[in-house]
Structure formats: structure tokens, C-alpha cells
Amino acid sequence: MEALKNAFDFSDQPRLDMTIAGAVGTLFLIFPLLPLSAFALATMIQFFIFSLYGMGWNTIGGYGGQVDLGKAQYVGIGAYTTAVLLIRWDIPFWFSMPIGVVFAVTWSFIIGYPLFRLKGHYFAIATIATSLVLKDLFEVWEFVGAARGLEISPIEYVPPDFLRLIFKEDIYYYYVIFVFFLAGLLFLNWFRKSRLGYQLRAIKDNEDVARSLGINVHWAKIKTYAIATAYVSVVGSFHACYIKAIEPEDTMSLDISILIALMAMLGGAGSLWGPIIGAGILIPLKSYLKEWLGGMSGLAGMDLILYAVIIMVISAKEPRGVWGIVERIRRRKRT
Amino acid sequence: MALLEVDNLVKDFGGLRANDGISFQLEPGELLGLIGPNGAGKTTLFNCIAGKHPVTSGKIVFDGEDITALRAPEVARRGLARTFQVYAASGDLTVRENVMVGCFMRTPSRRKAGEKADTILADLNLMAAADQHVSELPVAAQKKVTMATALGTQPKLLLLDEVAAGLNPGEIEEIMASIRHIHHQLGVTVILIEHVMELVMRTSDRLIVLDYGRKIAEGLPDEIARDPQVIKAYLGDRYVKEHGGEVG
Ligand SMILES: Nc1ncnc2c1ncn2[C@@H]1O[C@H](COP(=O)(O)OP(=O)(O)OP(=O)(O)O)[C@@H](O)[C@H]1O
Ligand SMILES: [Mg+2]
Numbered sequence: 218m219e220a221l222k223n224a225f226d227f228s229d230q231p232r233l234d235m236t237i238a239g240a241v242g243t244l245f246l247i248f249p250l251l252p253l254s255a256f257a258l259a260t261m262i263q264f265f266i267f268s269l270y271g272m273g274w275n276t277i278g279g280y281g282g283q284v285d286l287g288k289a290q291y292v293g294i295g296a297y298t299t300a301v302l303l304i305r306w307d308i309p310f311w312f313s314m315p316i317g318v319v320f321a322v323t324w325s326f327i328i329g330y331p332l333f334r335l336k337g338h339y340f341a342i343a344t345i346a347t348s349l350v351l352k353d354l355f356e357v358w359e360f361v362g363a364a365r366g367l368e369i370s371p372i373e374y375v376p377p378d379f380l381r382l383i384f385k386e387d388i389y390y391y392y393v394i395f396v397f398f399l400a401g402l403l404f405l406n407w408f409r410k411s412r413l414g415y416q417l418r419a420i421k422d423n424e425d426v427a428r429s430l431g432i433n434v435h436w437a438k439i440k441t442y443a444i445a446t447a448y449v450s451v452v453g454s455f456h457a458c459y460i461k462a463i464e465p466e467d468t469m470s471l472d473i474s475i476l477i478a479l480m481a482m483l484g485g486a487g488s489l490w491g492p493i494i495g496a497g498i499l500i501p502l503k504s505y506l507k508e509w510l511g512g513m514s515g516l517a518g519m520d521l522i523l524y525a526v527i528i529m530v531i532s533a534k535e536p537r538g539v540w541g542i543v544e545r546i547r548r549r550k551r552t
Numbered sequence: 553m554a555l556l557e558v559d560n561l562v563k564d565f566g567g568l569r570a571n572d573g574i575s576f577q578l579e580p581g582e583l584l585g586l587i588g589p590n591g592a593g594k595t596t597l598f599n600c601i602a603g604k605h606p607v608t609s610g611k612i613v614f615d616g617e618d619i620t621a622l623r624a625p626e627v628a629r630r631g632l633a634r635t636f637q638v639y640a641a642s643g644d645l646t647v648r649e650n651v652m653v654g655c656f657m658r659t660p661s662r663r664k665a666g667e668k669a670d671t672i673l674a675d676l677n678l679m680a681a682a683d684q685h686v687s688e689l690p691v692a693a694q695k696k697v698t699m700a701t702a703l704g705t706q707p708k709l710l711l712l713d714e715v716a717a718g719l720n721p722g723e724i725e726e727i728m729a730s731i732r733h734i735h736h737q738l739g740v741t742v743i744l745i746e747h748v749m750e751l752v753m754r755t756s757d758r759l760i761v762l763d764y765g766r767k768i769a770e771g772l773p774d775e776i777a778r779d780p781q782v783i784k785a786y787l788g789d790r791y792v793k794e795h796g797g798e799v800g
Contacts, residue, residue: 416656418644422644422645428603428623429624429628430625430702431628
């Protein structure tokens with residue numbers, strides 16, 4: 218009960234922020250009704266998807282300071298669970314999604330337990346490695362279609378199918394993921410103020426001090442990693458129904474992992490709005506860049522160059538991202 | 553029954569014996585001063601008692617329970633809290649949030665942790681700074697925040713490692729007032745490591761002196777101030793021969 222109240226309690230946020238959030242939220246609500254292109258709608262769906270990935274990343278990576286570059290493996294577990302269960306046994310999304318979470322969280326325990334003994338860069342590198350191993354495994358695993366991947370054939374269903382999340386028009390997907398987005402935001406708002414959230418921030422700051430305050434550092438990280446994993450897996454399941462064709466190369470690539478981490482860091486790691494701001498900047502940029510430059514094959518690597526530039530600017534100028542700049546300006550105004 | 557019993561504690565770092573057979577007892581309600589020259593092994597002793605370092609040999613009994621093999625979080629949950637010599641509270645969190653981290657050890661409820669934190673902040677005169685970020689505060693206030701955070705875990709015994717180091721006389725008075733409040737009003741037993749001799753002498757019920765990892769003296773403050781071995785440890789042989797003075 219108290220947890221639910223805390224999730225809806227944004228009273229510690231400045232009024233200006235809540236006004237802007239309300240306005241933007243309203244815009245999101247009516248967005249599909251505006252006379253915009255299908256491309257714009259698809260970009261918005263990507264924005265919500267990556268915002269949610271970023272929120273998940275933010276729990277362990279932002280509040281916990283454990284830089285995770287292997288989120289794609291959980292996108293894969295969620296997406297594959299939902300696709301396999303639907304295609305083989307006609308098990309709908311709302312059942313397969315929680316099953317996917319169970320698989321993903323179990324996997325996160327198995328790798329989190331040893332990985333959280335590692336520190337700093339070693340942890341980041343190890344997450345990349347496990348993600349790549351899982352991807353390689355899926356590429357040769359016939360049961361899940363190996364490198365060809367899986368395809369959900371919409372002809373077999375009668376859209377709009379809310380149970381299986383099979384729709385013809387993107388507008389349905391838009392509102393489903395929008396609801397997930399709101400739920401994810403509320404959960405993050407609860408998390409950052411929860412006991413675990415506080416403990417994690419203490420851990421990020423100084424592990425010895427955290428231990429002296431009765432915090433089981435290893436277990437707190439594992440629990441938070443499981444939460445981060447659940448976010449990503451749920452959205453991975455959604456992704457499978459939305460895209461309808463998944464293959465290891467797309468779903469579980471290192472690019473996705475890096476993009477998730479980068480977005481959250483660009484927006485502001487360890488802040489409530491950071492991942493959303495990061496996704497709001499990078500996703501449209503990426504998708505329109507691709508659209509404009511797509512024809513010019515010589516410029517195919519543009520987005521990678523863009524990422525590199527962003528990483529350099531963040532690490533040199535403002536490690537706390539866009540939100541760090543906002544807070545700096547605010548503090549200066551107060552004093 | 554003693555609240556804390558340390559029996560023949562030894563701690564080696566490679567070839568270095570940082571604690572060499574230290575034994576002492578602490579009664580509930582005492583304020584024990586722990587002094588000694590730089591590198592004497594005071595912080596190491598805290599680290600061993602609080603479970604940060606595994607001990608090489610010896611035994612530590614807290615509140616009737618053998619805690620020698622327990623790790624730091626378990627020791628904390630049994631009611632033994634500490635501050636760190638080289639740590640100011642988390643600059644990322646506000647003062648209240650810092651203290652709440654401590655309070656969360658006893659309750660999962662944010663409301664209860666917040667209420668408890670506010671009581672402690674009021675006790676230590678920190679209420680005015682509750683919503684400020686710790687990095688914005690002067691060092692003296694930061695040190696008080698680390699004490700408040702440790703108090704949040706509702707300890708029976710609090711180990712304070714040089715909370716007055718680097719403060720000016722006015723700030724030292726303020727910290728001392730807080731320590732006395734914690735000891736008298738809140739009834740917490742305290743062990744105090746301090747280099748500011750005047751502070752320990754005035755505040756402690758009893759003193760223990762370490763030198764090169766060994767306990768070289770134990771007793772009332774004015775006994776310790778006259779103890780030739782203590783004077784030697786602090787000022788060196790030559791000074792004692794020439795002056796035979798007191799540490800004060
Ligand atoms: N983690 C460690 N690893 C190796 N040696 C250590 C470690 N911690 C302390 N030492 C050594 O143990 C000895 C005692 O150090 P300790 O920090 O306990 O002294 P102290 O009495 O607290 O000194 P100070 O008054 O300067 O704080 C020193 O020689 C120190 O270099
Ligand atoms: Mg020390």
C-alpha cells in the first residue's frame with residue numbers, strides 16, 4: 218500500500234518539472250491523432266521501447282553505478298520466449314511475457330552472482346561477453362530458428378488481438394507501449410525512493426560504508442540487476458509481437474546494448490527523467506539520420522560516429538548527462 | 553556483563569602486525585577513548601571489530617555473542633555502528649537521505665525511515681540542513697551527518713574514528729556536544745578515536761593507548777596523561793629524558 222502511494226508520489230520534484238512532464242505526457246496521449254506520418258509513429262514507439270530499456274538500465278547502471286553493456290541478452294530472452302511460445306503453442310503475450318521475465322531473471326541471477334564480484338570496467342566487459350555468448354548460442358540453436366530467427370505470421374491471427382498483441386495498425390502498439398511506459402516510470406519512481414534504491418545509491422558512493430550500514434552489497438546489486446532485467450525482458454516480449462521477425466543479429470547485438478547504456482548516460486544516469494530525455498534525443502536522431510542517409514551507402518556508419526562523439530562529450534564535459542546540466546544550472550540559481 | 557570483549561586480537565597485513573594481541577573490555581554506557589600515534593593500529597582495531605577485516609587470531613564478543621567471524625553488515629545488524637576516518641557522507645544524497653540509508657537497516661518503510669531520520673537530525677541540530685546536499689555543507693556538518701547516519705541503524709555501540717580531525721575549535725565544541733548527547737541522552741556506548749587530545753581527555757570515561765599495534769596503557773584520563781610509557785610513545789625517548797613532562 219505504502220509502496221503504491223510512493224510510486225504515485227512525485228512531490229519531491231520541482232513544480233516546473235511536473236508541469237512539463239504533464240504537458241509532454243498529454244502530447245504523447247494525443248500524438249497518434251495528430252496528422253503525422255507512419256514513420257513518426259514508428260519512431261515514437263521506438264522511443265518508448267528505448268525509454269523503458271533505459272529505465273531498466275538506470276536502476277543498476279545509474280543508481281547503482283554498475284555500468285552494464287549487456288542488456289541485449291535480456292531483450293533476446295524476452296523476445297524469444299514470447300515468439301517461441303506463440304508460434305509453437307499459441308501461448309499469448311500476457312502469459313509468455315511473465316514467463317520470459319522468469320527466464321530472464323533466472324539468467325540474470327546465474328550471471329549476476331559471479332559478475333558482481335567484479336569491479337568497474339571488468340563488470341562492464343563481462344556483461345558484454347555473456348551477452349555475446351548468449352547471442353552465439355541462439356545463432357546455432359535450431360529450436361529457436363538459429364541464425365534465421367523466428368517469424369510471427371500475422372495471417373494466422375485475427376487482429377486486433379489484444380491477448381496475443383497482434384495488431385495491423387501501429388496505433389494499437391503505440392498505446393500498449395505507452396501504458397508500459399507510464400507503468401515503468403511509476404515503478405522507477407517507487408524504486409528510487411525505496412529501501413533498495415537508497416541502499417544502491419549508498420553502494421555506488423562507497424561500498425565499505427554501505428556494508429557498515431547493514432547493507433548486503435552483493436545481494437542488493439543482484440536484486441537490482443533482476444529489476445533491470447525484468448524491464449528489458451518485458452519490452453523484449455513486446456518487441457517480438459511488434460516487429461514480428463526476430464533474429465539474434467538484430468535483437469541481441471552489441472549495438473543495442475551500447476545504445477541503451479549510452480542513451481541513459483546521455484540523458485542522465487541515476488536520475489528519474491534521464492533515460493527518457495536520452496531516448497528522446499537519440500532515437501529520433503538515429504531514425505531520421507538513417508532515413509536521410511540511408512540511400513548514401515558511404516555514410517552508413519554515421520550513427521556509430523555519432524555515438525562515439527556523444528561518449529566523448531559526456532565523459533569530458535558532464536558525466537551526469539543532460540540532467541546533470543539542468544541540475545547545475547538550478548544549483549547556480551539557488552546560490 | 554561487558555558489552556564488548558576483545559580478547560588477544562591479532563591482525564597482520566602481510567608481514568606487518570597492525571594489531572598485536574590487544575585485549576580489553578567495555579561496559580555498557582561507557583565512553584572509551586582510543587588514542588595512539590599515527591599508524592598505531594587504531595583504525596585497524598575498529599575495522600576488525602566492525603567486521604571489515606577478518607582477524608588473524610583472537611576473539612571478539614559483542615553483547616554476549618561471538619562476532620569474530622561475522623562480516624560488516626551482520627555486525628551492523630547486531631547493533632554495532634561506526635564512522636570512517638576518511639569519509640564524508642555521500643555528496644549525491646541530501647542530509648536526510650543519507651541518514652535514511654542508516655534507518656532503512658531497521659525498517660523497509662520509507663515513512664518510518666524518514667521519521668526516524670528526522671528525530672536524529674533534530675537530536676544533532678542538523679534539521680536546518682536536512683534538504684541540502686551533503687557536498688554543500690561545511691566539513692564539521694558533514695562529519696555530523698556521518699554520525700547521524702550511523703545512529704540511524706540504532707546501535708548499542710558506536711565507533712567514532714577521528715570525527716573532530718581537521719575542525720576548528722568552535723566546530724570541535726559542536727562535535728563534542730553531539731557526542732555527549734549521543735552518549736548521555738541517547739544512551740549509546742561509544743569508543744572514540746581522536747588525535748585532538750584535549751577532546752578525548754575531557755570526554756572519555758576511560759582511555760586505551762595503542763602503540764605499534766600493542767596496547768601500552770589503559771586507565772582514567774589523568775592516569776594516562778601521567779603514564780611515562782604513553783609520554784614516550786607520543787613524544788619520543790629524548791623528550792622524556794629532557795623534560796619528563798605530561799601529555800595534555
Ligand atoms: N588495509 C591495509 N593494508 C595494509 N596495511 C594496512 C592496512 N590498513 C592499515 N595498514 C597498516 O597498519 C598500520 C596501522 O594502521 P591504522 O590505520 O590502523 O593506524 P591508526 O592508528 O588508525 O593511524 P592514524 O592515526 O594515522 O589514523 C599502519 O602501518 C598501516 O599502514
Ligand atoms: Mg586511523
